[in-house]
Amino acid sequence: MYIPSYFELKSEREMHEVIRDHGFATITSLHNGSLTATHLPLLLSKDKKELVGHFSKGNQQWKDISGQEVLVVFQGPHCYISPSWYENQDTVPTWNYVTVHVNGKVQLLDDEDPRLWQSMVNLTTKYEQPNSQYDLHIVDPTYIKALSKGVIGFTISIDNIEGKAKLSQNHSKERVERVIAELSKKSNSNEQEIAKWMSKKSLPITLEVQKNGD
Template sequence: MYIPKYFEVTDKEEIFAFVESNAFGQLISNVGGKLFSTHMPFLLSDDKTKIIGHLAIQNPQHSDLSGQEVLITLQGPHDYISPSWYASPGVPTWNYQAVHIYGKASVFSSSEKIKSVVDTLTQKYESSFSQPWKPEYKAAMLSALVGVEITISEIQCKYKLSQNRSSQDREQVVTKLNEVGSHELASSMVRNQL
């Protein structure tokens, strides 16, 4: 990913917090000589060295995955930025936050390990509900899945949040983003630079 210095994020705690909060992304690999992408949720291992998830066993991506260097892309809030929002001249652009994770993939079929992944994902996303659903799976449901584990070799993080603009321009962008309902991106800008 192209990352100009003023958009680069290198703080590991910030990067891993972003990964945990924006863990739905794309697993990109090669299937039969062609790039292939699956949109899916991911889990970061406790020691932050692996990314774990699962695919439907019918998804052809898992068949060529073991041993491949893969790319996972994760994205946070994003929106169009109009040059009319600046006090000084500018061009139309897009503000966003993104993480790219590279690593070597492996596939697993242990029903216990797959169940653990599915249970952990379910607990993570059900926990915000007033009456969380409790996992109850039949063995046949879990046998329709294959686990995926990526050992992280490199992480790139880019927060393009108007850091290259003046303080006045950044404040105006935050105001305009809030006006158009892009509150998460506006909050990210405030949290990360104003």
């Protein structure tokens, strides 16, 4: 991933935050000699050394992925930035975003590996609302076992992780403040999140760098 130094997300804690909050990821690997991708939710292991998830057995990507180094992309918040928000409009629009890339090797899990069932429980716990009455543990075990035969669990080692937070750091403090103010008025969650990220990452610093692309 192309990351100018002033957009680099260096904190592992912040990169893990992106994985936690935006866990629906894209896994890219080689399948039958061509690149292919699957979109699915992943969880960060407790020791933060692995990602855990499962493929549908009908998805042929799993058949030759074991041992491969794959690229996993977690797309965080992103939104359009209008020049109309600037102090002068003699410039062009851009897009602000936060993303994390992970490179690592895939290990497929046996059907009886307890990590497969636990990952399903953890996913349900994570995404169900706190007041939800749904409990995966009370679903008929026979039904769960039948469904489990239709999936392939896996882990991905986190061998390399890098993050990018393109948040107008190469603009003036005045301009950053204007953009934050405009984004804060929006109802869209992406724009609200970008405003928060900009307040955290862009306002504390002033960078005098020549714009050299996104």
